Amino acid sequence: MAHYSPALDAVLVALADPTRRQVVQRLGRGPASVGELARPFPMALPSFMKHVRVLESSGLIRTAKSGRVRTCTLDRERLALVDDWLADQRQVWSDRTDRLERLVTDLEGTP
Amino acid sequence: MAHYSPALDAVLVALADPTRRQVVQRLGRGPASVGELARPFPMALPSFMKHVRVLESSGLIRTAKSGRVRTCTLDRERLALVDDWLADQRQVWSDRTDRLERLVTDLEGTP
DNA sequence: CGGATACTTAGCCTTGTGGCTCACTATTCG
DNA sequence: CGAATAGTGAGCCACAAGGCTAAGTATCCG
Secondary structure (H helix, E strand, C coil), X not given: CCCCXXXXXXXXXXXXXXXXXXXXXXXXXCCEEHHHHHCCCCCCHHHHHHHHHHHHHCCCEEEEEECCEEEEEECXXXXXXXXXXXXXXXXXXXXXXXXXXXXXXXXXXXC | CXXXXXXXXXXXXXXXXXXXXXXXXXXHCCCEEHHHHHCCCCCCHHHHHHHHHHHXXXXXXXXXXXXXXXXXXXXXHHHHHHHHHHHHHHHHHHHHHHHHHHHHHHHHHCC
8 A cells, every 4th residue: 555656646637637638527427529629728729639648557547539529528537547546545544543542541541 | 516616726736746756755754844845856955945836825734933943833734635636537427427327327218 | 150951044056847939740521 | 332420549739846055044052
């Protein structure tokens, strides 16, 4: 537990950008083409494509080109990495709480 | 739901760095001084302090100086922002699943 | 008081990130 | 075929991120 995870790192870096988070959110409602995804954003396509690449290389999305259209789909499993890390943190806290409780109990036992 | 949250943004940016994640993890076991937190890392103190500042301005940790020692504590509530966002995402997916199921049901009803 | 400790401040440097334009390729459609 | 569509690729740019050193400040301890 705890040691450095490149996969988690990539996912968090990807999610640290608002544009990319919105894309993830949109893809939660189903697959979409790059152009479709880009439409809401006030940036040029090549700029937007960089975000798509970041998301893809983090594993959060998968993309496939058919004809001239590249379709993107969300990989929900990847988001679980974040869940898992958060769960680990809670584990650390509760371990500490357990120790504190034990300490209090011990102190009560030896007045 | 969904619109841009600077707070969530700051938290995810903070967590996107492995050093800072390890600090969060360490602080889960209880408060610590800056020097104590920095010890495991192969970087100079001023560099490390930047990470502390990022964590603090994201709200993930609080710090207070007493004498010449600055003590850092984790603010668990802040991590909940990430939890909430993940929960939102799952909500989006399940809404979609519901719609798909309803569609299938409707189709079955009208053969 | 004076030295050791624990940060802090200031400033520099390199790399990475996110955005742009312009030019190009590959499909699709009339 | 030829025009419109949907990405791509290349290369530039500004600024933020993360690291460093050197020097300064503010306790604390003997």
